[in-house]
Amino acid sequence: MFVSPQSMHFPDRLPLQSGASLRDYSLSYETYGRLNAERSNAVLICHALNASHHVAGVYAGQKDSEGWWDNMIGPGKALDTERFFVIGVNNLGSCFGSTGPMHINPDTGRIYGADFPVMTVEDWVNSQARLLDALGITTLAAVMGGSLGGMQALSWTLQYPSRVSHAVVVASAPNLTAENIAFNEVARRAIVTDPDFHGGHFYQHGVVPKRGLRIARMIGHITYLSDDVMNEKFGRQLREGIELQYSTQEVEFQIESYLRHQGDKFAEYFDANTYLLITRALDYFDPARSYGADLSQALARATCKFLLVSFTTDWRFAPKRSRELVKALLDNRRDVSYAEIDAPHGHDAFLLDDPRYLGVVGAYFDTVAQEVTSASVGVSTS
Amino acid sequence: MFVSPQSMHFPDRLPLQSGASLRDYSLSYETYGRLNAERSNAVLICHALNASHHVAGVYAGQKDSEGWWDNMIGPGKALDTERFFVIGVNNLGSCFGSTGPMHINPDTGRIYGADFPVMTVEDWVNSQARLLDALGITTLAAVMGGSLGGMQALSWTLQYPSRVSHAVVVASAPNLTAENIAFNEVARRAIVTDPDFHGGHFYQHGVVPKRGLRIARMIGHITYLSDDVMNEKFGRQLREGIELQYSTQEVEFQIESYLRHQGDKFAEYFDANTYLLITRALDYFDPARSYGADLSQALARATCKFLLVSFTTDWRFAPKRSRELVKALLDNRRDVSYAEIDAPHGHDAFLLDDPRYLGVVGAYFDTVAQEVTSASVGVSTS
Numbered sequence: 001m002f003v004s005p006q007s008m009h010f011p012d013r014l015p016l017q018s019g020a021s022l023r024d025y026s027l028s029y030e031t032y033g034r035l036n037a038e039r040s041n042a043v044l045i046c047h048a049l050n051a052s053h054h055v056a057g058v059y060a061g062q063k064d065s066e067g068w069w070d071n072m073i074g075p076g077k078a079l080d081t082e083r084f085f086v087i088g089v090n091n092l093g094s095c096f097g098s099t100g101p102m103h104i105n106p107d108t109g110r111i112y113g114a115d116f117p118v119m120t121v122e123d124w125v126n127s128q129a130r131l132l133d134a135l136g137i138t139t140l141a142a143v144m145g146g147s148l149g150g151m152q153a154l155s156w157t158l159q160y161p162s163r164v165s166h167a168v169v170v171a172s173a174p175n176l177t178a179e180n181i182a183f184n185e186v187a188r189r190a191i192v193t194d195p196d197f198h199g200g201h202f203y204q205h206g207v208v209p210k211r212g213l214r215i216a217r218m219i220g221h222i223t224y225l226s227d228d229v230m231n232e233k234f235g236r237q238l239r240e241g242i243e244l245q246y247s248t249q250e251v252e253f254q255i256e257s258y259l260r261h262q263g264d265k266f267a268e269y270f271d272a273n274t275y276l277l278i279t280r281a282l283d284y285f286d287p288a289r290s291y292g293a294d295l296s297q298a299l300a301r302a303t304c305k306f307l308l309v310s311f312t313t314d315w316r317f318a319p320k321r322s323r324e325l326v327k328a329l330l331d332n333r334r335d336v337s338y339a340e341i342d343a344p345h346g347h348d349a350f351l352l353d354d355p356r357y358l359g360v361v362g363a364y365f366d367t368v369a370q371e372v373t374s375a376s377v378g379v380s381t382s
Numbered sequence: 383m384f385v386s387p388q389s390m391h392f393p394d395r396l397p398l399q400s401g402a403s404l405r406d407y408s409l410s411y412e413t414y415g416r417l418n419a420e421r422s423n424a425v426l427i428c429h430a431l432n433a434s435h436h437v438a439g440v441y442a443g444q445k446d447s448e449g450w451w452d453n454m455i456g457p458g459k460a461l462d463t464e465r466f467f468v469i470g471v472n473n474l475g476s477c478f479g480s481t482g483p484m485h486i487n488p489d490t491g492r493i494y495g496a497d498f499p500v501m502t503v504e505d506w507v508n509s510q511a512r513l514l515d516a517l518g519i520t521t522l523a524a525v526m527g528g529s530l531g532g533m534q535a536l537s538w539t540l541q542y543p544s545r546v547s548h549a550v551v552v553a554s555a556p557n558l559t560a561e562n563i564a565f566n567e568v569a570r571r572a573i574v575t576d577p578d579f580h581g582g583h584f585y586q587h588g589v590v591p592k593r594g595l596r597i598a599r600m601i602g603h604i605t606y607l608s609d610d611v612m613n614e615k616f617g618r619q620l621r622e623g624i625e626l627q628y629s630t631q632e633v634e635f636q637i638e639s640y641l642r643h644q645g646d647k648f649a650e651y652f653d654a655n656t657y658l659l660i661t662r663a664l665d666y667f668d669p670a671r672s673y674g675a676d677l678s679q680a681l682a683r684a685t686c687k688f689l690l691v692s693f694t695t696d697w698r699f700a701p702k703r704s705r706e707l708v709k710a711l712l713d714n715r716r717d718v719s720y721a722e723i724d725a726p727h728g729h730d731a732f733l734l735d736d737p738r739y740l741g742v743v744g745a746y747f748d749t750v751a752q753e754v755t756s757a758s759v760g761v762s763t764s
Contacts (some may be wrong), residue, residue: 018628118628140704150514175618177609177612178612179604182603182638182641183512183643185602185637186601186604189600200631211576214571215597219568225561227697231559236563236671246402246500247662248658249496249658252666253665255564255569256563260567260571273630279630
């Protein structure tokens, strides 16, 4: 499936939760499949930290350019683009196309940098709703996301309950735990205290706070994997062909080599201000905050049907966090399906091939497709 | 109990596992209680990362100067200094008294810095054995430690089996997992890539790599606590009296404030090279390495009796790691007692007051004391 990125410009101010606003911004997005005549088969995909609007398919002439959820979405796949019109959108504040800290602030004529306004999950959802308006889509057959993307999917059901028929929330949580926030904070401190960060205005100094980005990514990778899969993949293996060197600075173990490599790669392409913004959006998300931490009350607004999926070895967004959501939805007598997949890969599992996981999502979208079709038939015969 | 630190100088070279050696070094130590006439009631305490020879008691005239295991060790306590002669010793490479990277290298006349040789658990145990020789102690009634200290206690039973009657190994492991090494590596990279590290020779530049030390300590603290206790202590509480500020750099949550405070404190007193050395000693420890990863075979050398203790919520040195040790010792038909304490505090639990934990250790030392006494009677009547 060959795909092309698109961009939509929005001149009007988007008011943000912080009180700030954003104007003259653009959203990068991609679409796969065809919108049906009733405009009733659209599925919005929300992305997590290190992802973008390029959700599925490949770019013509670019090797290894598969979208980040290409194993899930495409012709004949769990989310079948022959039946659904799938939209991937890049979040504001990202560094992959939509307006972000690396772009020019129209109010000052200078690069936003650290002045890019802090975004929340709710702000992203509002911006996504405007994109749907522009695309002429009133109601989503489904909204779907994993991790931070799952938080956006959940927030859609609370902010625009009448515009969502189904929500698929994978490896997510109703909010971050103290430990989650703690890991985010360490990563942010590593970036902010890197002398090359320059208070977030490093662009005009011609440098990038790579040291901080490397540390942030290394911490991230540890939390994405399970202890088990790390032991299986790396264990205590020494670097290939090398005896113990008795050095505090050289690589001794395979796991060190892997983490350094991941950190180096990430620091080459990811924006430091984007990292701060996205981890903060994670920290802030907490729909129960305005309901005295009563999640059941907070989720009362949601009216759609839900599929929730979690993975047993995910210690970043553990199954018990998904179960909190299930309980709160059931307290409101909502229609909820829940699958807890016994996968060894930790949080990363939501991006990987697991036949049980893809099977559950595929079966769920079969029922969504049937609803879409029978509603279409209803429309055409009425 | 008022105590005073002491120091012992060792002119002879100590050969190290790396092939390097150390000469003209000193060990800081403290002793509590009295060595009996038979010299049979000595208990050696080995310390973990951020600790020292100051294990118990207080320094006269110094407020809040309790030793790090003062809740465990003292007159009438679980390890009763009225019955035992307890020795605390500071490890080589530390920054709390014994010879370390901040001291002068007698071979060059300059501060060691990054040239201080890499130490292993085995090297520390050898240096501790020399201290015991100097104190005229041939056999230990017990050797005891938690975490990295537990690794030293275990290594004592393998390196000097005839010199140890009992080993008390708390919240420890037969080696680090890939995840443990990964966290150590991130902390080390944060220190080494701090521009103020200067390749480990920052002393002569009049600076300290505080940014790196702060990050290292923040990571450490996350791994010392359990998810549960973090949620209980901090949860998602905002900084006192402050509304959400929508800032990526200001403190928003209590947990951020706590971690920054811990990081700042640590960076004021801990030595960066020591941090690298100690985490590397943790990484390297693996008595089964030379036995094809067969822990049972590796522990066959141990002849003493063991008490192992682990804590249910400790995810740094999880109970299953202690159970590996129990199994390997039982495979060798060794005398092992094992207690898995249902404590909420994570790895930190080994330093905290828990009546069940202190009760188990106290009961174990009662039996050790009885053995010491009956042996003494045996000696005097023979």
